[in-house]
Amino acid sequence: MIKEEEKEDTPLFKDAPAKTRFDVIIMAVGVVIVGATLRAPITSVGPVILEITEQLSLTPVLVGLITTIPLMSFALLSVLAPKAAKRIGLEKLLLYSMLVLAFGLLVRSVGNVFLLFIGAALIGAAITIGNVLMPAFIKKEFPNKVGLITGFYLVSMNLTSALAVGFSISIGQSTGLGWKASIGIWGVLALIAFLIWLPQIKQRSGVESESTSRLSSKALWKSRLAWQISILMGLQSFFFYTLAAWLPAALQSWGMSAESSGWMLSYIQMGQLPIMLIGPIVAGKMKDQTSLMWITFILLLLGLLGIIIWKTEFIIISVILIGVSLGLAYTLVTMFFILRTKHSSESANLSGMAQSVGYLIAATGPPLFGALYSLTNNWYVPFALLLVAAVFLLTSGLASSKDRYVS
Known part of the structure; x- marks a missing residue:
């Protein structure tokens, strides 16, 4: 039976075995790469929104939904992400979110109105998981370096966001695929993040007791x-x-x-x-x-x-x-x-x-x-x-x- 004072400090996931310097570097790189995927899929849409509208004959209401759906996902799903992490595991859920994000970006880029919005919903759900759980992962794995790692995480997120705005049109033009490449290219980054994040699921151990969680x-x-x-x-x-x-x-x-x-x-x-x-x-x-x-x-x-x-x-x-x-x-x-x-x-x-x-x-x-x-x-x-x-x-x-x- 856990003593009351011990229960106070029980983390969501108990400390993993001691990590090597290489493990820590891989974790830090993983945080940065995952962070890089959390804004670009949304900001890359703006510069090519007129091109999407013309090719798919979208009404103004439907155009608004392209960016509104991910934002509503943030609002509606954020509170559920910690509960899912307790069932699945924080590291595993972040890993799966990168696959969902890559798939959502692919689906959104097919060129079909229905799939455009299905992809937007998948993208919103995947980004929600990263938004909510990454600060908890940083607190858990880098308790003495939270400021530094959080800084790298936020910069990577916003740097790729700015790059997505600046290069969205040129990416479409250089590939010859137009808006489909402009908003779909970021799926490659999501797959890279998935591969870099794979080692983290080996570090996962037990979960916090249900009574403490509630x-x-x-x-x-x-x-x-x-x-x-x-x-x-x-x-x-x-x-x-x-x-x-x-x-x-x-x-x-x-x-x-x-x-x-x-x-x-x-x-x-x-x-x-x-x-x-x-x-x-x-x-x-x-x-x-x-x-x-x-x-x-x-x-x-x-x-x-x-x-x-x-x-x-x-x-x-x-x-x-x-x-x-x-x-x-x-x-x-x-x-x-x-x-x-x-x-x-x-x-x-x-x-x-x-x-x-x-x-x-x-x-x-x-x-x-x-x-x-x-x-x-x-x-x-x-x-x-x-x-x-x-x-x-x-x-x-x-x-x-x-x-x-x-x-």
Whole structure:
């Protein structure tokens, strides 16, 4: 019978036998490669969306579903991923998700409307597993290097995301396969991730007791801190998806060309990259991340005010400030999955809860912003909504930054 104090520290998966330096390197490379597959399958669609629409004769509603289906998968399935991990095994589930992702990317690229959406659903489900479980894996396998490994993980995720946007059209043109290659090529990376991840299933051992799992999961949804982290997750995603949907349109209405306005989204992503490497390392060495949250808010506020007041005049500076801010916000919320939990099962459950709640919040952003623009016929009111959301992001972020646990 397990003593109460021992039960507190029981992880989702018990420690594996001592690992060699080679094992650790392979694990780290696996984390980076899996991370590289978690955004590109979605961001690669945007540049070729018109080509897909024309070839498959899609209505505007169906076009929206191509990207909405994966996001809804994040919201609806995230909370289920930790439960599946307890039954199947964290490493095995991550391994299977790479196969599902590769298959989903293949199916989505066939050129059939029905299969386009089946593929999108499979892609959404596979990415959900990686999103939710990778922070728990990092906490379990790299307890003394969570900041460094999380930094590599986040950078690989966002670097391939930016590359997918930049090279999507050229990939289709160079292969002669058009949009099918543009959005399907990332299946090769998913298969590489599968092969590199194979050694991890040999490291898996026993699972946490059912009583501890139920207690942790039940207590989590009653935790005020868990809800604050979930709101923070939702608001940083709210900003990203709202700006991705509407910033180019606003800039074009102020006289910027369509091509240049699209590059502003790339600048946001490029602004995120350095902070996603440095941020986790710095945050991991701090007990209280309040100062980092204030930096996040100030940069976001300056970027938004730059757009509202000067429109396109200082737009590059403004979007880079927003990019650094959102990159730091995402870094912090990812680190909170690790720093605010005592063991890997709590980390997985918190990640699942935060991403379920968070993506539901994020999904309201683009339609709400658009509705305000339609009602007022100007951009100041919807951008004022973002200023209000920034205050709530600061409030939830400060509450999440204090040195304590969700249970």
